[in-house]
Amino acid sequence: SQQGEEDPQALSIQEGENATMNCSYKTSINNLQWYRQNSGRGLVHLILIRSNEREKHSGRLRVTLDTSKKSSSLLITASRAADTASYFCATYNTNAGKSTFGDGTTLTVKP
Amino acid sequence: DAGVIQSPRHEVTEMGQEVTLRCKPISGHNSLFWYRQTMMRGLELLIYFNNNVPIDDSGMPEDRFSAKMPNASFSTLKIQPSEPRDSAVYFCASSLEFGQGDYEQYFGPGTRLTVT
Numbered sequence: 691s692q693q694g695e696e697d698p699q700a701l702s703i704q705e706g707e708n709a710t711m712n713c714s715y716k717t718s719i720n721n722l723q724w725y726r727q728n729s730g731r732g733l734v735h736l737i738l739i740r741s742n743e744r745e746k747h748s749g750r751l752r753v754t755l756d757t758s759k760k761s762s763s764l765l766i767t768a769s770r771a772a773d774t775a776s777y778f779c780a781t782y783n784t785n786a787g788k789s790t791f792g793d794g795t796t797l798t799v800k801p
Numbered sequence: 802d803a804g805v806i807q808s809p810r811h812e813v814t815e816m817g818q819e820v821t822l823r824c825k826p827i828s829g830h831n832s833l834f835w836y837r838q839t840m841m842r843g844l845e846l847l848i849y850f851n852n853n854v855p856i857d858d859s860g861m862p863e864d865r866f867s868a869k870m871p872n873a874s875f876s877t878l879k880i881q882p883s884e885p886r887d888s889a890v891y892f893c894a895s896s897l898e899f900g901q902g903d904y905e906q907y908f909g910p911g912t913r914l915t916v917t
Contacts, residue, residue, distance in 0.1 A: 732908030
């Protein structure tokens with residue numbers, strides 16, 4: 691099964707609202723990355739947070755990591771219609787030697 | 802840089818035919834990944850290379866699938882013979898380095914494969 695699991699599976703909000711997506715994982719990790727995928731396109735990297743970091747910001751994105759709970763959250767503030775996409779977390783574990791992607795959260799931002 | 806280039810973008814083939822998907826990674830990137838994405842199974846890592854050498858092919862579903870990377874600028878994923886259940890979007894991705902996973906992966910646009 692996938693290492694990371696996103697929650698919720700789907701999220702629909704109005705433009706201007708904040709969107710929060712969560713990712714839970716099972717084993718210890720070295721870092722966690724968030725990616726976005728627009729319909730019919732490849733994934734695009736958004737942000738990376740290392741296991742010794744608790745929070746990271748990039749523009750309207752805020753990512754938190756709680757290694758004790760094995761979970762991460764992605765917050766998109768002041769959402770825009772262009773933020774409509776699927777969002778995936780990917781966890782990297784040194785023992786596994788590779789990143790594993792979750793099933794993704796589909797975000798719809800209504801104008 | 803043009804990014805990761807994949808060809809073809811769409812492939813429709815009949816069951817039993819051989820399918821070859823191609824990928825050109827970003828110049829200077831040492832790692833290359835092949836993924837498959839379906840609604841049922843999500844995004845699956847099939848195989849990845851580092852410095853043209855296959856590191857982990859445990860995600861390759863069966864012997865019908867094979868991948869090669871003859872040089873740093875080209876990789877192929879071959880399915881022979883193809884089956885309807887192979888229908889999916891296949892992504893190629895590359896990253897600067899392999900190792901601690903600190904480097905982001907750059908994804909190509911994908912090849913949408915339909916096997917009838």
